[in-house]
Amino acid sequence: MIIDRLFNEVEKNGNVCVGLDTHLDYIPVNLKEKYQDIDEVLFKFNKEIIDKTCDLVPVYKLQIAYYEAYGIKGLLGYKKTIEYLRSIKKITIGDIKRGDISSTAQMYAKAHFEGEFEVDFITLNPYLGFDTLTPFLKYIESGEKGVFVLLRTSNPGAKDIQYLKVSPKDEYLYYIIGDRLNEIGAKYRGSCCYSSIGAVVGGTHVEEAKEIRNRYKNMFFLIPGYGHQGATGKDVSLYLNNGNGGVINSSRGIITAYKNYEDGGQRFADYARKAVLDMREDIQSERGV
């Protein structure tokens, strides 16, 4: 199952998920000058970062907005990147945050679990209701695909809706979501004991971390918020379980790390590697590894 593959990759390579949120402003001028087409610029930048980090990380996440924003050529850059990652057997997360009525969700599933934009995991937004997840289940059942559903996000506005107290137990709304996902996900657990239905849990809020980790023992977490949004190794470690059970995303903190160095433009991929190594150490030091 895909979740067992991810679990094993984490055992081998640690928890860092490199976020390829590739804005053209993040790409050094010297690289942009070499290629005419946007898809090539995006892909070449991503490829250099992937080649320099793939022995250190279990998974890559591409936030699709960064590619959609550049139109057809941008999406071609997305396609080339995920194809490359899959060709070197790295696990891919398409951060697409979709969620719609089931007839439309069926087409989202086809779009991102088959064909030109095929990835291993996608992110979903459950706020239209749990029936919106149904079209994805046949892919999850095949063992080849998984999803991360938004549970409690990393942004300050998470408090606006996700923290509303809801009857009958007067608990935060995100627990209602989590409990139901846990039930649905029980059918799709791998031998690692985690389900291929995982959750997105922002690492920036720590007060409820222990409760969330304990309550959802069989749920694998995608944890954004490290670095640029302020979460530290200590914060994100609260969402792990013996060093596994989650991957921690950093996008700007890794792909723009080169901007802190004078020779960064020439060596952006080396500095991305350094940022991954520093992040791994920061997380592992919390476990005393």
Ligand SMILES: O=c1ccn([C@@H]2O[C@H](COP(=O)(O)O)[C@@H](O)[C@H]2O)c(=O)[nH]1
């Ligand atoms: O709660 C959430 C869910 C998703 N994200 C995504 O993660 C990355 C974070 O980027 P950084 O540059 O490391 O801040 C980005 O793709 C978001 O869309 C999130 O931040 N929080």
